[in-house]
Amino acid sequence: MQSWVDWLDLRLDYRLIRNRISNRILPNGPGWVYTSASCLLWLLVIQCITGLLLMATYCPSMTSAWASVHFIDQSSAGRFLRGIHHYASHAMIILFGVHVLRVLCTGAYRAPRELVWITGLLLFPLMIVWTVTGNPLSVSQKGIAQIQVEGNILGSTPVFGPFLRRLLFGGEEIGSLTLTRLYFLHVGLLPVLVGGLCFIHLQQVIKHSPFRSPDDIEPTSTPELLTYWPYQSVRNMISLAVIFGIISIFAWKDGAPLYAPADPNLAFSPRPEWYFRWLFELRRYFSGNTEFIATMVIPSAFLFGFMAAPFVDRIRSHWLAVACRLLIVVACLGGWSWLTMISFLQDGQDAEYLAETAEFDKLSARALELATTVPMTDKGAIELLRQDPQTQGPRLFARHCLSCHSHSGPKTPGLVAAEPSAPNLYGIGSVDWITGFLVSERIASGEYFGRTKFREGDMVQHIQGLFADDGKDDAAVKTQKIHAMAVALAVEAQTEDGDSPDAATGRELIMSGGGCTDCHRFHDQGALGTAPDLTGYVSSLWLKQMISKPSVEQFYGERNDRMPDFASDPGHPELNLLSSRELDLLIQWLREP
Amino acid sequence: MNRRELLEWVSSGLATAVATVVGLPGVGYFLGGAPRESSGESQFSRLIKVKDLVPGRPMMVPVMGQKVDAWIQSDQQAIGRVWLVRESQSGSTDQTVRALSSVCPHMGCQVQAPSGGKSFVCPCHRASFGADGQRLPDPKTGERNHVPRDLDELECRLVRDDETGDNWVEVRYEKFKTGLDHRVVGA
Known part of the structure; x- marks a missing residue:
C-alpha cells in the first residue's frame, strides 16, 4: 500500500499540494468568520x-x-x-x-x-x-x-x-x-x-x-x-x-x-x-x-x-x-x-x-395541473393553457363579449359588463337560465331582454300574456308547465337527460299549448324567419353557428340587435374575429364555467 | 537574428496563426449568426372591421404574418399586436381609428388597457399613457413618466371592401427600437 502511495506522490507531488492546502495557518487562527x-x-x-x-x-x-x-x-x-x-x-x-x-x-x-x-x-x-x-x-x-x-x-x-x-x-x-x-x-x-x-x-x-x-509539533497552547x-x-x-x-x-x-x-x-x-x-x-x-x-x-x-x-x-x-x-x-x-x-x-x-x-399564480397552478392530466403535444407546453377552456373562456369572453354581455354568477363574479346591454350568459343552457326567458319578470329584466331592442318585443309580450290571470291555470300549475318547457329546452342544449317525464311534457307544451312554434321552429314544427331556432337550442353546435353569424334566418335574421358576426367568413378564417378553435373554447367554457 | 530568436519567432507565429484560424471564424460565427433581417417595406395588414370596434374602447388586435425564428419559419403567426382606438361616436359618419403599437417604448413590455378604461398602462414599470398614446404622470403618485417617448403610432387606413361593403382597418405594422427618445425602425 505504502509503496503505491509513494509511487503516486513521486509522480503527482500530491503530498506537497495537500500540505500547502491543509496545513495553512489563518491570520488569527481558525474561526467561524x-x-x-x-x-x-x-x-x-x-x-x-x-x-x-x-x-x-x-x-x-x-x-x-x-x-x-x-x-x-x-x-x-x-x-x-x-x-x-x-x-x-x-x-x-x-x-x-x-x-x-x-x-x-x-x-x-x-x-x-x-x-x-x-x-x-x-x-x-x-x-x-x-x-x-x-x-x-x-x-x-x-x-x-x-x-x-x-x-x-x-x-x-x-x-x-x-x-x-x-x-x-x-x-x-x-x-x-x-x-x-x-x-x-x-x-x-x-x-x-x-x-x-x-x-x-x-x-x-x-x-x-x-x-x-x-513535521512540526501540534501547537496546542x-x-x-x-x-x-x-x-x-x-x-x-x-x-x-x-x-x-x-x-x-x-x-x-x-x-x-x-x-x-x-x-x-x-x-x-x-x-x-x-x-x-x-x-x-x-x-x-x-x-x-x-x-x-x-x-x-x-x-x-x-x-x-x-x-x-x-x-x-x-x-x-x-x-x-x-x-x-x-x-x-x-x-x-x-x-x-x-x-x-x-x-x-x-x-x-x-x-x-x-x-x-395572484392571477398568474393561479395560471401556473392550472398549467401544472393540466401538464399531469392532458397529454403534452409536440407543439409544447404553450398549448396547455391555450387549449384549456377554463383558462381561455373568460379571456375570450372579456375581450369579445363583455362589452354587452355580463357573465356574472358564483363562479365568475368579476365578469360584469360596464354597461350591460344584452342577456347575462352565466349558466347558459341550464334549466334555471332557460326558465328566465319564460318568466315575465325575469325576461323583461336587465338580466335578459331588458336592455335590448326586444325589451317590448313579441317574446316579452307573449310571456307576459301567458302569465296574465286568464282563470285557466293557477300559479303553481303555470310554474310547473314553465319548468317542464325549460327542461325540454335544456334537453336540446344537451344539459339535461331527455327521458324525464318533465321533458316529454315540456316538448308537448312547446309544440302546442305554449304557443312557441307560432314564431320559433322546434324540430318539424313551426318555421324559421321570425325567431331563433329552438331545435338544438344553445347546444354547442347551435351556439357556434349563432355566434359565427347571428344575422341569418336560423337565428335573428334582420331583427338582429347589435350582435356582430364573429366568424362570418369560413373562406378567410384570418379575417374573422374568432377562430373556430376560439369559438369551441369559448362555448365549452360558457356551457361549463 | 540568431537561430534561437528565429525559432522563437517561428513557434509564436505558428501558434498565433492556428489561434487566428479558430478565433476569427469564432467571432464571425456570432456576428453573422443573427437571422435574416426582414427586407423591404412593411406591408399593410387587414386587421378588423371598423364596426367591430366599440368607440372609445381600445381593442388589442394581433397582426398576423410570416415569422422567422432562427431556423423555423412559420406563416400566420402573430408577429405583433396593436391597440386600435376608434375615436368617433357610433352614429357619426367620419370614422377615425388610431393604431398604437402594444410594445412599450421603454423596455418592450406589452402595454395593457385596464378594463373599462380609456388609457394604457405598461405593467412592467407602471407607466401610464393616454388614449392617444401620450405619456401621462403616474395617476396615483403624480410621479413623472420615465418612458423615453410616447407610444408608437402606426400608419393606419380604412379600406372599403366593395364586395361586402364593410370598412376594414388596415395597419402598417412596424417595430421600433426601445429605450430611445426617438423612433428607429428595428426590434
Missing part, C-alpha cells in the same frame, strides 16, 4: 453536480424546455435535485454578499492579496449572470419576461448595448436562438470563466497563506497556529451542513417553482429577482436615455471602486481604517436594503399588481 468562503466553494461544486445531472434530462428548445423541466419534476429525486439547484443559487448570492463584506471588514484585500480580491469581485457579476441565464431556461412566462427586460436593459447601454443584446438574443427578438444562447452561457461559457477565475482566486489564497511543516485541516475544516463543514440543510428542506418541501409556460398572449408584470430589486428601484430616479446610469454605470462604479480598494487603502492608523471600512459596509448594506425594501413595499401596496400576481 472564515467559513463563508469554503461554503461558497462547496455550494459551487454542488451546483455543478446538480446542474450536470439536470442536463441529462433538460431539453433547450422553445417547445420542449418547459415540458422537460416538468418531466424532471415528476420524479421525486429530479424534483429534489432541481430544488437544490434553485435554492442553492439564491444561497450563493447571499453568501457571496456576506463573504465580500467579511473581506472588506477585515481588510483582507491588502497586499499581497490584491488579486484574490479582484478575482473574487469579478466572480460576483459572473455569478449574477449565471443565475440570470438560468432562470429563463424553463421557458416560463416569468423567466422569459425577465430576460426580455434584462436584454433590453443591456440593449439600452450606449455604444455596445444593441450589439450585446443581439448577441444574447441571437437576433432582434427572443426566439429559439435566444434559448440556445442562454443555455450556452449557462452551461458552457460561464462555467469555464468562473472555473478559471476560481482557480486563480484559490491559487492566490493558498500562495499567500503561511503554512506549517508537517497557541490556537492561532492551528492548521486549516481539521480545525478550520470542521467549522466549514458545520456551516455548510447548516446551509445545505436549509436548502434541502426547501428543495424537498417546495421544489423549485415552475411558472406557467411562456406565451406572448399573456400579460405579465415582470419583476427582477430579489437581489436586483435595488436596481429596479434605483432606475426610477432616472429616465429614458439616462437609465443606463442606474442599470450600468452605478453598478460598474461600485465594482471598480471596490476593486481599487487595495490600492487606495493606505490609511496608516488601524482604527481609522477599520472605521472607514465599517462605514462603507454599513452604507452599502443600508442603501441596498433601503432600495430593496421600498421596491417591495410599493408592490405590496399596489392592488393591481397583487391581483395580477
